Amino acid sequence: MAKDGLQFGNTANFAxxxxxxxxxxxxxxxxxxxxxxxxxxxxxxxxxxxxEEVYYGTDPTGV
Structure with missing residues (x-):
């Protein structure tokens, strides 16, 4: 926080x-x-x- 009380941050809109x-x-x-x-x-x-499927090594795109 700056001395004047203002706070700056990243305001960019990232995905x-x-x-x-x-x-x-x-x-x-x-x-x-x-x-x-x-x-x-x-x-x-x-x-x-x-x-969960990725973690356990199963296929998340097919039953």
Missing amino acids: DRSGSDGDGRYDDDELYVYGTNPYWWDTDGDGSGDG
Whole structure:
């Protein structure tokens, strides 16, 4: 914080890399690495989240 009480920060609007669907995978990685949908928690609809499937080595794009 500056002496005059003003606080400065980065106000640039960067893409949110934390993931839109809450499955623990970055949106960019879902699109370009795993081939999953960054807006669906469970791309293949099998009941296991994409992040969980990637972690355990199963295929998040097919049942």
